[in-house]
Amino acid sequence: MGKQKQLLKRYIPGLDGLRAISVLAVIAYHFNLKWAKGGLLGVEVFFVLSGYLITDQLLWELKTQRKISFLHFWIRRIRRLLPAMVSMLLVVALGLILIDPSRMQTLRGDFLSSVFYVNNWYLIFHQVSYFESFGSPSPIGHLWSLSIEEQFYxxxxxxxxxxVRLLGRRGRLAVFILSGAAVSAIAMALLYEPGxxxxxxxxxxxxxxxAILIGAALAVxxxxxxxxxxxxxxxxxxLDLLGAVAMLILFIMMNRTNEYDSSLYPVGFLFLSVVTAVIIAVLVHPASQLGSILAAKPLRWIGKRSYSLYIWHYPVIILSSPAANVGEPGFVDILLQLTLIFMLSALSYRFVEEPIRRGRSWWTRSKELNKSTL
Known part of the structure; x- marks a missing residue:
């Protein structure tokens, strides 16, 4: 059991590198940078990664404890995700109330649906486009993806x-999960109308x-x-050759794909999910050299803060950009916005995410540090 626990706690730094690449691609996409037209694919990478990590964790718990502590799992997820997002929402809401109260009134549904993690369905019901903005876009329009992940959790x-109880064997379980993934992919292909x-x-x-189910099947x-x-x-x-080829494909798709690409919805997202699964399979293997490359310290730093970077980048970009700016912003504008994004994300990670996730408030940690210096 001791050896198994040690394996469970094995830190996989290469995955933080993958998170970093994905969140930077999304940020570049929202900056309208020409070389990152397909940066929106970073969200798909996060979906596959979430499916893998959560399923891997749950299967380990089943193996070692013969059960899943559902309540404990959900509390961990809430503590990990909700406080940082609510903090961002409060800051954005306060800013809108002070600067543009009428805009805050129109976004009440967006805020409420985001807190309860049904924002994606709220946007669908109200026919809000992610790609075509009529008027000022919502500064929290990116939270739809967190709703999908939380619904999965x-x-x-x-x-x-x-x-697991019904199917038993891992092979049967993987096939069943992949069947569900196939149904979802077919639904995307059928519902998508070109043009x-x-x-x-x-x-x-x-x-x-x-995407999430492909990651889950990989964990099985x-x-x-x-x-x-x-x-x-x-x-x-x-192993590393497969990983390198998959990473190259990921970079090419992020560079050349765009949201209106005719191949993206019938097969493109599905193909990317499979490519991402290959990358994850390589990175989690202890013998992977690719994992060591993506474990570079700057990438690890960004990857650990990828959640904060994701939730903060979009409101900063939207609220600090001129309403008429629809093209690629200038270098100075990007630099200033990136500085603010990284500052807010670092503060969120340091004083909200980590203390609450570990069950300690930031002021408790400060007291402990003061005592240790006496």
């Missing part, structure tokens, strides 16, 4: 527990679930706690 532990605004299929939990057949670095040199080479 609520349902998946219960469903996974039931499926029209793709926001419905872009926002939908039903049409985006395949490739659990991080079963992997060992005792493999042949040929296998190591093949």
């Amino acid at each position: 609520v349902v998946w532990p219960l469903l996974l527990f039931f499926l 029209t605004d793709p926001s419905r299929v872009y926002y939908g939990t039903d049409t985006r679930a395949f 057949v490739w659990p991080s706690w079963r992997l060992t670095d005792r493999i042949s040199s040929g296998a190591r080479l093949l």
